[in-house]
Amino acid sequence: METGPLGTTVDRSPPVDRAPLVGRAGELARLSSVSAPALLLVAGEAGIGKSRMVEELRGHPDLLGHHWLVGECLPLREPFPLGPVLDALKGLDVFTPPVGRVDRVEVFPRVRAGLAELGPAVLVVEDLHWSDEATYEFLRFLCRGLPPRLKLLVTYRPENVRTERPVVDLAGYLPRWARAVETTVRPLRVAEVGELAAGLLGLTRVTDEFATRLHELTGGVPFVVEEVCRALPAEPAPRLADAPRSVLDRLTAPVALRGSIAERLATLPVAVREVVAAAAALAAPVDEHLLSRVACLDKPTAAEAIDRALAHGLLRQCAPGLLATRHALATRAVIDLLAPDELRRAHRNAATVLAEADPVPHARLARHYKHAGLVAEWVRHAEAAATRAVALGDGDTAVDLLADVVSGSGIDIATRARVAALLSRAAQPGLRHGEAVAALRSVLAVAELPAGLRGEIRFGLGMLLVSQTGEASAGREQLRTAVGELDERPDLAARAMAALAIPSFTSGTITEHLAWAKRALDMLGSFDDHAVHTAVHVNHASVLLYSGDPDGWPVWRAALARGSTPEARLHLLRGASNGADAATWLGYDARARELLALIPTLIDEDSSLYTNRLVTGTRLRLDLAAGRWEGLAERVGHVRAGAGAHRLPMLDTEARLVAAELALATGSLADAEVDLREITGHDAPLTIPLLTAAMAARARIALSGGRADEAVTLLGPALNLVRRHGNWVWATAIVPHACAAMVALGDRSGAVALHREFADAVVDRDAPAAGAAALLAAGHVATRAKAADLFAAAEGEYEAMGRPYALLQAREAFAQVRLAGGDKQPMLDVVTGFTDLGARWDAARCAQVLRKHGVTPRHRGGRRGYGDALSPRESAVARMAARGSTNKEIAEALFISVRTVEDHVANALRKCGVRTRSDLTCD
Structure with missing residues (x-):
């Protein structure tokens, strides 16, 4: 820093986003409360935030009106005598800085007298551990006669203080009427690291997992946390908030951290460098004996080197008798500083x-042999460690160990193929599918791949591709090819057939799925493998459930009774996930929740991260349907964060659909439309029910705006897709809207035909949601006299399912019929119901219908005041205005008048402090 007139400080660095101050309230309170004269000693390691403490003290209310004089000691070989003090006094008319050698007898008293004349003042000397002799001597002189209204604030690193010049000795020179206060700035705790990271990333909070991993990487040093957060990839911040492995583990050590460690190592004996290098290579807490052996030092030399490394903050004692580097990024920094031969050694x-x-310790040995360049030993221990990890259900660790071996160009193809077969099995229950897919594709591209292993590896690749990678079509193609390559492995052939039985967006017809399931069942007599038998029966149950077959639940219960081994229970875990997903689409919400509750009992939760991630999408859909909307938007955000971090695009799409439907219901129409268009775009990974649900939401928007032709256009391709597939249960969301739109366009005969086609297809299906949709569709095509009874029957079905939002939509259709006959009370009740649920868009739509019939619904209670913040309605209007919608378009979409839109836009411009609609932002 530079000092301006009257000691004002000027930051030389360019402006950057200011990090929030976290976890320092106690230290600030203690330092600010000390009365002059006083010596304030602020100790702490590099990057811990000592200078930030000084900055915060300058703005503290108890220190306003003080002159602030700031000087900084620099790590120069020959520093200018008394340089930090003279720099702090620059611009003050207390004396003329001397030229040449400092005359202590003349200068010291003049400087002290000048400081005394300033009145209330704070003299700050930063980084005293680098001070020259004259500066240190002056501070001792100053402390002996500390001016009554002066506070001397010194910052320093304890690990860098010279033994012949300890900083704390300054307190011994103070007169008895002066106070000395020492504060050590500690590293941040896990929660504080999370709070700091959230502030830097522009988030409300980060996940506990992210905060914990970031704390492990940085040791809680604020500067390192800031550097890491600013070095994160340019991805959406919410996704980074849940990326402890895929993002944080790819980061290199910040250059400033490497420089700090290099500076310390350069001034210490070679033995210290050896023990620090050994600790970095080991990358885990070890005892002193092991560390000395790896460093190849005798016991006395190692003990002295370790003591020096501890004193200089290069090592830490993380537990009694255990030593390690300061934190994970310090480990990476040390490794970056080592020469290649040093690292290999x-x-x-x-x-x-x-x-x-x-x-x-096979996993640790695999890592060391790999970096030492000893390939045979690396592969042997990697296979042993991965086999152990697979037995424990830890697929991610197995992928870490094996993917590099499979991709290694310098390893013979027989070894790569053998390891690839293990990798293809190991990756299934984990989350790191991307790394495994890339490795397996690389080995399948080799023409010399042994024929006996090709089918097994291809089967594993196909299973990974169909599992939430967004490449289901490619995965199914790999599985179909693998079936023809697995003549000698009937167990894997049956698994591939069973996987092909599960319906997907591009998978053919329901008849073909059932045929694959039958082929897999027919294979069971050719081998005796309990786990594979369980997998085949689970997938048979899944395809039956997805199609609403009444035999689905009995087959699932029979499959559940088969799972008596850990591997078989893994297949049951997947079956419970499929069953919960299918049950939600069928309308069996209570059964879906039972299956979700079953999952933790099937296997240790820590070993089922992949499945637990996937079922979060089902949980979100259940909560949306059940009207459990409190905090749902935030939960959706965290699910999308995890889906992005762990590359689960299907889960991201499912969560985004829930976000869009919730936004639509609660009045954020612009946000809903953006999400729905992107979901139904060509690039989004979709299942048929996800597509039909998204199209149904878009059709509701079109119908509410009187655009029935648009609704028919939107729903036509989705209906055709269902027809080709043959599973009409998946048309549940779109058929009622399609019938309503066709009737609105005058095509009643077409609507009747569609209803009959749907009703005939689902009449024998065990699917309550399809039955309710058939009643709704029937109501739209029926005469007014019959329609009310049909809509009321559908309402009863939704009530039995526990779906209040769908119930209210059915009640709205019933109320429309009654309103046409002059009965306004049912629609008034619907407005109340939607309002109580929080469905503001629906409530506004129904209220507009009532106003057209001369009835204005009464508001209960007063309107909440939002002050300078945007109200929810102002926010919705501002979003649409910023995206170019006209006032008339906004009014039609939100069911309000154009004059009201004008008022909301004016309020938004004023509250946001902008002049044009395009400048409006409302995060």
């Missing part, structure tokens, strides 16, 4: 020492 030494351990 450290890993070879680590492998030699750890190979003697019992039990053998």
Whole structure:
């Protein structure tokens, strides 16, 4: 920093986003409350936030009106005598800075006298551990006669203080009427790291997992946290908030951190560098004996080197008797600073020492042998560690260990193929499918791949591709090819057939799915593998459930009774996920929740991260249907964060659909339309029921605006897709809207035909939601006399399902019929129901219908005041205005008058402090 007139400080650095101050309230309160004269000692390691504490103190109410004089000691080989003090006094008319050698007898008293004349003042000397002799001597002189209205604030790093010049000695020179206060600025705790990261990323909060991993990486040092957050990839911030492995683990150590460690290592003996390098190579807490062996140092030399490394903050004692580098990024920084031969030697030494351990730490040995360049030993231990991880259900660790081996160009194809077969099995229950897919594709591209393993590897690749990677079509093609390559593996052929039985967007017809299921069942007599038998029966149950077959639930219960081994229970876990998904689409919400509750009992939750991620989408859809909307938008955001971080595009689409439907119901029409258009675009990974649900939401918007032709256009391709597939249960969401739109266009005969086609197809299906949709469709094509009874019957079906929002929509259709006959009370009740649920868009639509019939619904209670913040309605209007919608378009979409839109736009412009509609933002 530079000092201006009267000691004002000027930051030399360009402006950056200011990080929030976190976890320092106690230290600030203690330092600000000390009365002059006083010596304030602020200690802490590099990057811990000492200078930030000084900045915050300058703005503290108790220190306003003080002159602030700030000087900084610099790590120069030959620093200018008394440089920090003279720099702090620059611009003050207390004396003329000396030229050449400082005359202590003349200068010291003049400077102290000048400080005394300033009145209330704070003299700050930053980084005293780098001070020159004259500065240190002056501070001792100043402390002996500290001016009555002066506070001397010194910051320093304890690990860098010279033993012959300890900073705390300054307190011994103070007169008895002066106070000395020492504060050590500590590292941030996990929760505080999360709070700081959220502020830097522009989030309300980050997940506990992200905060914990970030704390492990940075040791809670605020500067390192800031550097990491600013180095994160240019991805949407919410996604980064849940990316502890896929994002954080790819980061390199910030250059400032590498520079700080390099500076310390350069001034210390070679033995210190050896123990620090050994600790970085080991990358785990170890005892002093193991560390000295890896560093190849005798016991006395190692002990002295470790003590020096601890004193200089290069190592830490993380538990009694256990040593490690300061934090994970410090480990990476040290490794970056090592020469290639140093790093190889450290890993070879680590492998030699750890190979003697019992039990053998295969995973650690694989890592050390890999970095030491010893390929055969690397592969052997990687396979052993991965096999153990698979047995424990830890697929992600297995992928970490094996993917590099499979992709390794310098490894013979027989070894790569053998390891690829293991990888293809190991990756199934985990989340790191992307790395495994890339590795398996690389080995399948090799012409010399042994024929006996090609089918097994292709089967594993196909299973990964159909599992939430957004490449289901490619995965099914791989599985179909694998069936023809697995003549010698009937168990895997049956698994592939069973997987092909599960319906998807591009998978053919329901008849073909059932045929694959039958082929898989017919294969069971050719082998005896309990887990595979369970998998085939689970998938048979799944395809039956997805089609609403009445045999689906009995077959599922029979499959559930088969799962008596850990591997078989993994298949039951997947079956419960499929069953909950199918039950939600069928309208069996209570059964879906029972299946979700069953999942944790099937297998240790820590071993089922993949399935637990996937079923979060089903939970969101259930909560939306059940009207459990409190906090739902935030939960959707976190699910999308996890889906983005772990590359689960189908889950992201499912969560985004819930967000769009919730936004539509609660009045954020512009947001809903944007999400729905992107969901139904060509690039979004979709299942047929997700597509039909999204199209149904878009059709509702079109119908509410009187655009029945648009609704028919939107729903036509989705109906044709269902016809081709043959599973009419998946048309539940769109048929009632299609019938309503066709009737509105005068095509009653077409609507009647569609209703009959749908009703005939689902009449024997065990699907309550389809039955209710058939009643709604029948109501739209019936005469007024019959329509009310049909809509009322549908309302009863939704009530039995526990779906209040769908119930109210059916009640709205019933109320429309009654309103046409002059009975206004049912529609008034519907407005109340939608309002109580929080469905503002629906309530406004129904209220507009009532106003057209001369009835204005009464508001209950007063309107909430929002002050300078945008109200929900102002926010919705502002979004649409910013995106170019006209006032008339906004009024029609939100069921309000053009004059009201004008008022809302004016309020939004005023509250946001902008002049044009295009400048409006409302995050």
